[in-house]
Amino acid sequence: MSTTDPLLGSTFRERANEQLANAFLRVAVPKATDHAVATLRNRYRDHDYDGLRELGREIRERAVGDLDRYLDELIAAFERNGITVHRAPDAAAAREIIRGICREEGARTVVKVKSMATEEIRLNPALEADGITITETDLGEYVVQLDDDRPSHLIAPIIHKTKAEVRASLSRVAGRELPDDAAELTAFARGELRDAFMDADVGISGANFGVAETGTIVLVTNEGNGRMCTSLPRVHIALMGIERIIPRLEDLAVMLPLIAGAGTGQLITTYVNMISGPRRDAEPDGPERMHVVMLDNGRRSLLGTRYQEALHCIRCGACQNVCPVYRQVGGHAYGWVYGGPIGAVLTPLFRGQKDGGELPQASSLCGSCDDICPVKIPLHHLLLNLRHDRTAAGEVPRHERIAATLWSYAWSSPIGYRLSARLGRLGIGLLGRRPAAPRWTGPLAHWTQGRALPRPARRPWHRRVR
Ligand code: SF4
Known part of the structure; x- marks a missing residue:
């Protein structure tokens, strides 16, 4: 994995333009995501999915609130269960804690379960610098690692890759x-x-949930690698964002179907691992020692702010x-670890304006x-608030500020609205007389770069209604 931070040195527009040139991505991503959404809708067609989402929202609100x-409660329960707990205020501290454990254990080989938190702290380059061999064990993450690439979706890391590319990567190894x-590639x-599982000294995982009542780490996977990583090596380290807590074991009855349904349309993932400590005397397998690293890295700073609900996210x-x-x-266009709407919220909150x-x-x-989020996070309100913050911080270009002020002024009264709409109609109408599909030029050109400017209707909607 590259050690450079992808966010530095490029803008969203530059990264997005690069991705837009990838014809495969623009077909494959909508196809795969449509499939996930359709499966979810079919699965819950005859059930009260919205009621389940409301229960999920309540659980997350209670936990984060x-x-x-x-x-x-969680830390006390972990310690009762024989788990060593570490607190990491930031990414650097988390990396150092995990490196320290690996050093103490004399670890040379590590296997990893897919974990966005470990991506967030850029763990792999730090361990590799210590001479440790790390193997990602989720199939998608394994291919990402072979290609020195980055995951491009929270649960489908190689959604942007063709089968031919995957085949080429695995053929290199073979x-x-x-x-x-x-099937043969898999x-x-x-x-x-x-x-890799058999040889590993340490297994590293994230945590989908941490149950406060019982001191249990919960991992959901579809490949069984989570179970192998957390039971075969002699040491298990779990990196858990402090907000991934749920109060009671019974809350899993809501959260497990929500995370599986929203992610892949499943009722429940193929594997659910509930880990409550290292191997006990009578047990035949499991790690000899278990550590949990509780990661803050900006999360606590959101408590009590208008962004607290971003902490409800279950990824x-x-x-x-x-x-x-x-x-x-x-x-990849989003630049950091988290993409899409939640990435557009978390990145400025964690990384700054x-x-x-x-x-x-x-x-x-x-x-x-907002409509699909299984825990009903009001994402578009959070995005609007962040836009306000950006304006307040003076980060918005002057021409955008002037345009928005004029627009707001014009649309704050019926007469201003009618006048501006008429002028807009006139302007678009003039452009529309051109033989080709009209496109804007100058600073507004981006609006019509990827789409044609619509021609105005012969009779505006308002007039027809009247
Ligand atoms: S914001 Fe909601 S929909 Fe998006 S990843 Fe988080 S929980 Fe899922």
């Missing part, structure tokens, strides 16, 4: 041309990963699936993300 209390058959990767990827911007440009402030502009504010 009383975070310190539940964190104390040292021969592998057949063009998905079987080959499976064989490679088996060896299911559903908002990416329906976002008209994400579906065209994919995850300077690095991620432009991302909330990458939204049509259509609200599809």
